[in-house]
Ligand SMILES: [Zn+2]
């Protein structure tokens with residue numbers, strides 16, 4: 649069987665699973681309502697938990713874990729919104745939801761720009777110009793630098809920009825990428841982090857910089873500390889840093905760690921969806937999966953059947969995974985960590 653035939657069979661069989669699921673549970677047909685309920689419920693839980701932490705009713709770690717989990721749910725909602733799965737004909741509602749999930753996950757790129765980057769990812773997953781995945785370290789050798797820049801789309805992104813631009817020029821020369829698409833991608837990659845993403849990252853750099861200098865001062869008697877006015881700003885931002893930015897840092901590291909290692913890069917056969925991803929369910933990835941709504945378990949399924957909501961994909965995952973396995977999609981290929989995410993062998 650060719651890879652096209654296998655892909656087409658996978659699509660047919662998974663769509664059948666979803667149809668059957670919706671026949672058994674007709675509630676899944678109320679897609680907009682369900683999306684809105686999940687959206688409101690997640691935001692309410694984040695608000696109540698943050699308030700309880702502020703009042704001292706619950707401890708910091710519990711608040712960060714709960715908030716990070718529900719921000720992971722909001723990330724799935726954003727991804728569904730990017731594919732126009734909620735309120736397609738009610739644009740005000742649609743864009744209101746998109747704006748809200750960005751404000752609550754301000755370390756991520758602008759979702760309206762991400763839509764272009766993400767649809768490009770679906771078309772060209774694993775190529776040198778799959779900028780969405782490359783922006784989160786996909787395809788890089790595993791080093792301390794990759795570990796430190798996994799969550800960071802600003803400094804990490806700037807460090808990667810030169811190589812990515814060069815690779816895109818190469819692709820244009822080789823005729824694999826149109827010049828106007830390349831120019832557009834280059835421009836929007838930078839615009840996508842202006843201004844919310846950059847500002848949120850800078851606040852975190854200051855927070856950790858201050859923490860580090862204070863620790864050095866306390867334990868080694870160093871004299872270098874932040875000036876009083878900067879410390880003052882950080883005190884004012886304390887609630888935002890703890891309830892929004894730190895949970896998002898945990899969530900973003902987890903998501904980027906999982907996604908950048910379950911997508912293949914660099915030697916994926918043109919248009920071969922089977923080679924684009926693997927299913928990642930290894931036990932030790934569980935803590936990371938928890939903070940990105942089990943992305944590694946289900947994202948492969950999404951590469952075959954794009955227009956389905958995350959909760960239906962999650963509920964139907966066992967049957968869908970069996971179908972993927974039957975047609976040769978890889979599972980738990982941990983060698984990818986040694987091969988810098990190449991499908992075949994180390995570059
Ligand atoms: Zn998608």
Ligand SMILES: [Zn+2]
Pocket residue numbers: 769773911947951
């Ligand atoms: Zn993908």
